[in-house]
Amino acid sequence: MSFFGKKKKISTEKTEAYLDYKKQAKKGDVTAQFHLGECYYNGTGVEQNREKALKWYSKAAAAGYPEAQYMLGECWEKGHGTLRNKETAIHWYTLSAKQGFLYAQTHLAYMYSNKGNHQESFRWHCAAAEQGDIYSIKWVGYYYLFGRGGVKKNYSEAVKCFQKLIELGQELGDANHYMGICYEHGYGVEKDPEKAFIHYSDAVFKYGSLDTKFELAKCYEDGFGVTQNINYAIKLYEKRLITNHAPSNYALGQIYYAGKGVEKDIAKAVSYFQRAALAEHPDACYILGYLHYSGIGVSQDYDMAVFYLRRAKEKGNEEAAELIAKCNAEKEKSNTPNRAATYQTHDDPSSRALDEQMRMQEQHETTRKLNDITTFSTNPDEVDAARKDLYDLGFYNNV
Numbered sequence: 104m105s106f107f108g109k110k111k112k113i114s115t116e117k118t119e120a121y122l123d124y125k126k127q128a129k130k131g132d133v134t135a136q137f138h139l140g141e142c143y144y145n146g147t148g149v150e151q152n153r154e155k156a157l158k159w160y161s162k163a164a165a166a167g168y169p170e171a172q173y174m175l176g177e178c179w180e181k182g183h184g185t186l187r188n189k190e191t192a193i194h195w196y197t198l199s200a201k202q203g204f205l206y207a208q209t210h211l212a213y214m215y216s217n218k219g220n221h222q223e224s225f226r227w228h229c230a231a232a233e234q235g236d237i238y239s240i241k242w243v244g245y246y247y248l249f250g251r252g253g254v255k256k257n258y259s260e261a262v263k264c265f266q267k268l269i270e271l272g273q274e275l276g277d278a279n280h281y282m283g284i285c286y287e288h289g290y291g292v293e294k295d296p297e298k299a300f301i302h303y304s305d306a307v308f309k310y311g312s313l314d315t316k317f318e319l320a321k322c323y324e325d326g327f328g329v330t331q332n333i334n335y336a337i338k339l340y341e342k343r344l345i346t347n348h349a350p351s352n353y354a355l356g357q358i359y360y361a362g363k364g365v366e367k368d369i370a371k372a373v374s375y376f377q378r379a380a381l382a383e384h385p386d387a388c389y390i391l392g393y394l395h396y397s398g399i400g401v402s403q404d405y406d407m408a409v410f411y412l413r414r415a416k417e418k419g420n421e422e423a424a425e426l427i428a429k430c431n432a433e434k435e436k437s438n439t440p441n442r443a444a445t446y447q448t449h450d451d452p453s454s455r456a457l458d459e460q461m462r463m464q465e466q467h468e469t470t471r472k473l474n475d476i477t478t479f480s481t482n483p484d485e486v487d488a489a490r491k492d493l494y495d496l497g498f499y500n501n502v
């Protein structure tokens with residue numbers, strides 16, 4: 104980051120400014136030292152030289168100039184004019200943030216969040232929120248709503264944050280999304296299905312919130328705050344699948360499995376359940392285990408049943424253990440050989456089950472990669488590459 108912006112063609116006026124800053128900086132003028140550092144950092148009025156920028160930022164930072172402390176932190180974080188050192192970067196960011204420099208406060212909040220230190224992240228988001236930073240106001244509300252990272256839940260404070268963002272007319276959509284959650288569950292406000300639906304609708308249609316499409320779809324599926332409309336719910340769930348959203352896949356599976364407002368289609372339900380299971384959705388894993396145990400919509404296969412049920416159990420499904428025991432009992436009754444002993448050719452059922460497990464595991468890893476990339480990456484090429492991996496695996500077949 105720089106406070107002069109991008110490097111531009113050197114002009115006579117900027118060269119004169121650089122020379123003036125240099126003259127005053129050598130006399131000990133702290134403000135001039137910072138601006139001279141900016142000149143060298145951006146190549147404004149002089150040839151770009153990050154080492155010299157570091158030198159003058161350091162002088163101004165040592166004298167307590169908050170903007171210089173921030174830029175010195177950035178140099179250490181990104182390795183501009185020096186070797187990278189995040190701990191040294193945090194030191195200078197902190198000195199700047201303690202003086203109330205907003206950029207330093209928000210940057211520290213995100214750095215600590217990425218390090219998993221949510222207490223410190225919350226602290227600096229609170230400081231930035233007091234200065235009116237809308238993103239930090241959102242995150243403070245988020246921490247209060249969900250109690251993330253050991254922060255104690257405080258629904259009334261969360262509601263204040265989200266209401267403030269809505270009053271400010273912010274265009275993030277998150278405030279409406281979270282207010283919808285508050286009204287749906289009665290967090291900090293009286294439970295009100297219609298208000299929940301209105302906030303979810305605003306988040307989707309005013310601000311294009313992808314995350315809220317699932318909540319809005321649930322409203323239409325269940326008739327929560329709006330007239331029930333299963334077909335429209337399906338459309339919203341399908342739009343949410345762009346990032347392989349596990350709850351949406353599971354919800355669609357449930358709709359087609361039960362024939363809720365649509366023609367019952369077990370094969371289609373299984374397809375959606377499989378996609379949800381790849382993203383470690385515990386209930387999807389359980390129902391696939393049950394289907395393979397009972398032979399409903401799929402071939403009866405106790406090995407595959409156990410494969411899914413173990414994953415459901417690992418993710419906290421308490422009913423999975425009982426069904427695993429039943430699968431093992433049925434295998435013993437039918438004298439099913441051990442998998443390792445039967446893995447001889449690609450024609451026997453046990454080896455096919457193992458192949459399917461390996462394929463599912465490979466898809467699972469790719470799906471997790473896609474979810475991470477679509478959540479954190481700003482590089483569209485990376486996102487496209489991950490999605491191509493899924494297509495190559497046949498992940499989107501028969502959808």
